[in-house]
Amino acid sequence: MNLNHQLKILMFGWEFPPHNSGGLGVACKGLANAIVKQGATISFVLPKKMNCDNSPFKFIFPDNNSDGLEIKNIDSLLSAYVTSESYQKLLKNNKENGIYGYDLFNEVRRYGQEARKIALKEKFDIIHAHDWLSIPAGIEAKKVSNKPLIVQVHATEFDRTGGNNVNQQVYEIEKQGLSMADKIITVSKFTKKKVVRHYHINPEKIEVVYNAIKQEPFISPKRNFQSLKKGNKKIVLFLGRITLQKGPDYFLRTAKKVLERNSDVFFIVAGSGDMKFQMIEESASLGIADKVLFTDFLRGEDLISAYQSADLFVMPSVSEPFGLTPLESLLQKTPVLISKQSGVSEILSHSLKADFWDIDEMANKILSVLKYPALCQCLSENGNKEVKEISWQDSAIKCLKIYNQVLA
C-alpha cells in the first residue's frame, strides 16, 4: 500500500506546456506528472486569460495519461516572466474585461483572493507554490486551510535581474512567502545559497530538489540548419530568453574572441526577450553581424533541429537557478559549455564549465571543442549518457519525502 495514495496536493504555478514561454512550465509539468505517478493527486492552479467566459475558474483535463492531475485555471492576465511593464501592455489589450487588476501587483493580489476561493472548496493535505507569482495564492490558501505550505524557488528576483534593480515589491512577496513557508524547495544548491544570503532564511528549512528532463525518443527533423555547415563550418548555439539573466552579451563578446581565431563558425542566438534588439546592434558594432544569426523562440522540431545542428551549446547565464537547456542539448547529443553560476552545473559532470564573465576561458573552450573531434565526441557521448540517467521520478520521490516530513 502506497502511503502517497492518500496525499492530495494543491499546487500553484504560472504556466503549463504547451502554453509555456520558458523552462518553468516544463519543470512544473515534469514534477507534477511524476508526483502523480507516485500515487498522490494534484490540483494544479494556473492563471489564464479566458476571453468570453465570466466564470472565475474552469476545470480542464488536458490529457488522459495523467490520472490524478487536475488543472484548474483562474482567469488572470498573469503569465510567466511577466514584468510591471509587460503587464500594463497586456492590460491595455484586454480592457473589455473589467475584472483584472490595475497593475501587476494588484493582479497578483487578486489572483491570491481567487486562490482563496479554490482553497475553501478543495480538500487537500499540503500546498505547494512555485515562485513569486503564486506565493500570495499559496499564503491565502494556507490562511484559510491551516495546511502546511511548501514554497519552491525556481528563480529569485536576484536571478531575474542579475542583482541590479531588484523590484522591492517582488522581493517583499518572495520574502513573505519564504518566511511563511513550512519548508522551502530550491532547484539547486546555488539557489539555496541565494535564498539564505538574500532572504536570510535558515538553511535547515531548505531542501534541494533538482529538476529533470523528460526522455523523448530521438527524432531527425526535416527542417534543419545543415546548409549553414557546408564547407566544414561549425555552429555554436545560444538558446534561451534574451534577457540580462541569460548573459547574451557575454555570448557575443565570446563569439568575437572565437572568430578572431577561427572564422569558420556561425553563432546562433535563438530566443526572444527584452535585450534582443540591443544584441542585434551589439553584434553589428562588434563587427560580427555576418556570423551571428538570430532566430525566434523555437518550439518542437525546430528546437530539436537547432540543438542537433549545433557543434556546441553555450549557456553563459549570469545567474541560473537550474537551467534546463543544457539537458535538452545533451539529449540531442550536442555537448555543452555552461556557466558555473548555474544549478545544472552541480549535476552535469560531463560538460565544460566557465565563469560567465570569463570570455577568454569560454572562447578557449569553444575553440577546443571545435578543433578536437575527440573532445567533442567524449563530451557528447558521456553527457548524453549522464542526462539519460536523470529522471523526474527521483525528483518526485524526494518531493514526496519532504511532504511527508512536513506532515509528520
Added chain:
Amino acid sequence: MLSICLYLHAHQPFRLKNFSVFDIGNDSPYFDDEKNKEYLTRIVRKSYLPTNKILLDLIKNTNGKFKVSFSITGVLLEQLEKDFPEVIKSFQDLIDTGCVEILSETYYHSLAYLYSKEEFRKQINLHKKKIKELFDYTPEVFRNTELMFNNEMAKFISKMGYKGILAEGADHILGWRSPNFLYQPKGSKIGLLVKNYRLSDDIAFRFSTPSWKGYPLTADKYASWINNAHGNGEIVNLFMDYETFGEHQWKETGIFEFLKVFPYEILKNPENDFKTPSEIISSSEPAGELDYPHIVTWADTERDLSAWLGNKIQQSAIKEIYSLEKEIIAIKDKKLTEDWRKLQISDHFYYMCTKWFADGDVHKYFNPYENPYDAFITCMNIINDLKLRIETKKIKISPGFADTKPIIV
C-alpha cells in the same frame, strides 16, 4: 623460509599550468611550479621524511634484518633535488645501509613503452644515469609505470641486461597459482616477481576503512595473515605506493605505528625474513612460467590502462605527443626535449579519465583540474605551443624548412 619483499613506489608529476589557447606562442610556462612545490611540500612533510626515518630506524634496530626496496621516478628526484635536498639525503642514508634496493623505471613515469621503444629505452637510461649520479647505485631489477607488464616487454627488458622485473599478480593471469613464488615470464629467462595484491592492498587501500572486516589492522593480525603463506609459498610481495605512508593513509589512521611494529611481528617467526627483489632472484628458483599476452597493470579493478588510455581524448592527446618524437629528437634542443618528455608523464592522461565514480576517490587525488575535459584542453594547448616552437627551431636549423606550412592554432 618465507621472504617478505616490501617495495615502495615514489612519484610526483610536474603538473601543468592552466594554459589557454591565448597563451599559445607567448612563451608562457607549461608547468605549475608553485602548485607542484605546494603539493610536494605537503608530501615531503607528511610522508617522505617521517617514513624514511622510520625505515632507517627499522633497519638499524633489526641489525639489517629489515629490508625495503624503492622506485623513485626521475621527475620526483628532480623536484626533490631542487627544493628538498634533505629528502635525497635521507634516501642516500637508507641506501648506505646496504639493506635497500633501488629499482629501474622510466625517468618520466611515462607510457613510452606503448608508443616508442626507442624513447622507452632512452628514458630507462636517463633514470639509470640519475640514480647513479645521485646515489652511486645501479639498478638491476625493472618496474614499468603502473606496474604495466606483458611477455614482450619482459623480453625487451631482459635484453637490456636486467635480471628481474615486477608485475601485478592478477587473478586472470595466475589462475590457480599463488603469487607467493618467483616466476619467469613466457619467452624470457628474467626473474618475475608478482604482487600479492590482497596483502598489499590491505595496507595500501583498506587500512583505514572501518567497514572492512579486517579493521582495525594490527601488526600481529597482519603478521598472522602473512604467516598463513607458509607451506604454500616462498615469498610475499608487498608492492605499494610510497605515499601510502602518511598521505593516502594519514598519520591519524595509525599507519606509522603500524609500519614501526609490523616488521618485528613478522621477524618473530624465525622462518620469516625480509628480502629485496635481487636477493629473491639470486636465492630462489622460478616455480614456473607465467603468460602475460596482454598488458596488465596494478591499477583499478580492471588491472589495465583504461584510466590512462580508456577514452578518445586520452588517446588523441598521447598520440599527438608521440607523433612529435622524430622532429624533437632531430632538433636536439635540450629544453624542448625536456618539455616534450615532461608532457609524457602518465599523470597528465590520468587526469583526463572519464570512467569516474567507481574508482573516483583515487583519481581525484591531487588532481589540479575541475574535470577531465579541462585537463585535455590544457594539454592540447601546450602541445600546440610546443609545435610552434618546433616549427621555429626547424626554420632556424634549415632555411629549407621555411617553406613548410606553419601550424595554425
